[in-house]
Amino acid sequence: MSYLGVAVYHGGKMKLIDRRLRLTELLLRSSITVLALLGIILIVTDTQVKRIFTIEKRAKYTNMKSFVFLVVVNGIVSVYSLLQTLRCVMGSMKGSVLLNKSLALAIFSGDQAMAYMSVAAIAAASESGMIGIRGEEELQWMKVCNMFGKFCHRGAGGVASTILAAVAMVLVSCISAFSLFRLYGVTNQRPSKLAMVK
Template sequence: MSYLGVGISPGNVAVYHGGKMKVVDRRLRLTELLLRCSVTALAFLGLILIVTDTQVKKIFTIEKRAKYTNMKSLVFLVVANGIAAVYSLLQSVRCVMGSMKGSVLFSKSLAWAIFSGDQAMAYMSVAAIAAASESGVIGIRGEEELQWMKVCNMFGKFCNRGAGGVASAMLASLAMVLVSCISAFSLFRLYGATTQRPPNLAVVK
């Protein structure tokens, strides 16, 4: 049975798979590297946009300053973005070193470690963005019944820049989700074993 699902001569199975897999591996490594670099850049951009986001407003004689530490969810997003950026940077370095060596990931323990890390990062990023978006929605629209008032009509500049940071983190998160799919592919294909003998491969016992 051909798992690649292409009409090939069974006699050339091993050779064909070898060539095909090399091309797939090269493309996959490049895509993974680009995505990991994007995660690093976008998560770092999101972090910078949020951390430097501040606005001062004078209400009568009281001066009010809006900053990201006022919202716990933005603090969580900053921490999550920081972790994702550093993690993706380290993984990018691993990808570059792997490409330079021309090696293909065949170690199951390493593949499991990368898969687990990527999954954790992807879910953490999505959770952080969901929490920040929830705060953002309350900030923009308020929760009337709970008397949680809108704040974005007062701190428009702060909210706009914060939204930019969340959008950047959202793109980073999307890239992280794609990366986690690639690492799942890299891990689980190691478990792909032919369950039937190709018809013209003679077993020598």
């Protein structure tokens, strides 16, 4: 009876882990969709006009290439996450566990690409932001945030929202790595033991 007992306990524990993982994945993926969209809205609507005597100067997100890149990446990530959220909802309704290696590999690859792309976009936008705040004196790249404070604050909000989305994306990519690689699981059973069972 011991083999059967262990197997049932193991199965029950795995089912509980699977249910929790599915729920966590669903929450994370829907959060990513919302946060990436919020990042887009904050950046795209980010504009400020300053009047210096008769000259009007306007700051907008298209002035910084890295902000345009951030918007594009957030767009891709939000669409991808929305589709993945729908897949998770359908999976939860069916109550099925992902056992298809090709699908698990595709999801893992997609999640990895999204996570690295988000991190790259955040780093590039942060670099532009840091130059905007502190300047690079030796290269004569001047501060702009002392002039366009509102623009910089809203931009920072967009980057912060993307950072939260990226953290969730990294966690999701760990879950998809788990879902893929456990399909290549090693067991503690050895040939000799199996032979004894037989």
